[in-house]
Amino acid sequence: MEKLVISGGTSLRGEVSIIGAKNSAIAILPATLLSNGIFTLHNVPNIIDVRLSCQILEAIGSKITWIDKNTLVIDNKDVHSTNVPLDLTSKFRASYYLIGSLLSKYGKIEVGLPGGCNLGVRPIDQHIKGFEALGAESNISQGKISLKAKKLIGTNIYMDIVSVGATINIMIASVLAKGTTTIENAAKEPHVVDIANFLNSMGADIRGAGTDIIKINGVENLKDSCSYSVVPDQIEAGTFMLAAVASKGNILIKNCIPEHLDSLISKISEVGGNVEVFGDSIKVSADKRPLGTSLKTLPYPGFPTDLQPQMGVVLSVANGTSIINESIWDSRFQYTAELNKMGANIAAHDRTAFFEGVSHLSGAPVYASDLRAGAALVIAGVIANGTTEIYNLRHIDRGYENIEEKFNKLGAKIKRIQE
Numbered sequence: 001m002e003k004l005v006i007s008g009g010t011s012l013r014g015e016v017s018i019i020g021a022k023n024s025a026i027a028i029l030p031a032t033l034l035s036n037g038i039f040t041l042h043n044v045p046n047i048i049d050v051r052l053s054c055q056i057l058e059a060i061g062s063k064i065t066w067i068d069k070n071t072l073v074i075d076n077k078d079v080h081s082t083n084v085p086l087d088l089t090s091k092f093r094a095s096y097y098l099i100g101s102l103l104s105k106y107g108k109i110e111v112g113l114p115g116g117c118n119l120g121v122r123p124i125d126q127h128i129k130g131f132e133a134l135g136a137e138s139n140i141s142q143g144k145i146s147l148k149a150k151k152l153i154g155t156n157i158y159m160d161i162v163s164v165g166a167t168i169n170i171m172i173a174s175v176l177a178k179g180t181t182t183i184e185n186a187a188k189e190p191h192v193v194d195i196a197n198f199l200n201s202m203g204a205d206i207r208g209a210g211t212d213i214i215k216i217n218g219v220e221n222l223k224d225s226c227s228y229s230v231v232p233d234q235i236e237a238g239t240f241m242l243a244a245v246a247s248k249g250n251i252l253i254k255n256c257i258p259e260h261l262d263s264l265i266s267k268i269s270e271v272g273g274n275v276e277v278f279g280d281s282i283k284v285s286a287d288k289r290p291l292g293t294s295l296k297t298l299p300y301p302g303f304p305t306d307l308q309p310q311m312g313v314v315l316s317v318a319n320g321t322s323i324i325n326e327s328i329w330d331s332r333f334q335y336t337a338e339l340n341k342m343g344a345n346i347a348a349h350d351r352t353a354f355f356e357g358v359s360h361l362s363g364a365p366v367y368a369s370d371l372r373a374g375a376a377l378v379i380a381g382v383i384a385n386g387t388t389e390i391y392n393l394r395h396i397d398r399g400y401e402n403i404e405e406k407f408n409k410l411g412a413k414i415k416r417i418q419e
């Protein structure tokens, strides 16, 4: 078993460069299956979820070559089957994007019900509603979902809730559908726009991504090749911004899109941090203990749920009381029990957590319950007095590339140890 051992008490200083967005890359990879072409993807995060996506694509005939650490060439010339390995698809959430692409291109698909972080109930009813509206028949049994359709037909789809995954999946499925599909009440996250941009560069005709209404005019054929660079990961950028505030440090975060982080920039200012924006970089610094605040997670452009645990670390050491209301996931406060082991004073009930700020955290053995909880514990370990040991690293490695290397370049003292 691997663990991270952190000698804490560090103020993080220096520069960090942000890599492509996990949640975009893991949709773009299956989306390439809409065509039997060759695609070059730049700025791809080299993380477990991307490598799992590659394994699934390879199992149905894609040839994938890593040109360098963050560049992939995907050759789909020999893809001819939709028999994806069910055990792999059950391992992570984004395998549901195989449904959108393979159903649309080949008319049938069966995948294991998607896994991923344990954040409470994670239904996919809105995805299925969309596929059925496009003319597919679906069947769920024995942990598997299968769908079939002769030809998907464009239609109007009103999403009952704002869902990032369902918006992207229906968008992917509609690219080759006959006629026009309109998605209303669509998610507006930067990676929804990024995937629409990728699909358009493959030859799709998608308009309105980034607004509530997306229109997809079905096309008959896609290009044989294209080259695309994945949008910078706003959650990785936000993680380092919050690490700067929590550690009373000074970090220049490079290769990010500051407009994607407006809700976080505003909260950081509220708690007394300093933010300066320069083109595609953000400098965040703090010289005193943060102030308390309250926030509610919301779909974009609201405060992202994927930065809630990292913000929770800042509030755990704030001067004052804070409240977080988590409106997206049922079980995203599991990290608060771990922070309490480190001396925090947080009471979490259902979807609300109350933070009574403490002057400092103390190192302890802690467990990452999910990906962002793991990132939060890394920040907590860096600012705590003494030594913190973090277990369950597979969660962190699913979504952060070389997390300890990036923190160590900023002055942290983190070692990965095999027990």
Ligand code: EPU
Binding pocket: 023, 026, 093, 094, 117, 119, 121, 122, 123, 124, 125, 126, 127, 128, 161, 162, 163, 164, 165, 166, 187, 305, 306, 327, 328, 329, 371, 372, 399
């Ligand atoms: N929901 C439904 N029915 C559906 C789909 C979603 O009720 O068919 C509900 C969910 O239960 C949740 C809400 O709608 O309460 C929003 O879910 P959404 O579909 O937007 O989430 P997702 O697509 O499953 C993605 C990211 C998550 C991120 C959320 C919200 C991926 C693979 N995952 O999940 O990322 O928290 O959007 O922004 O893209 C992470 O990166 O740590 C992570 C969990």
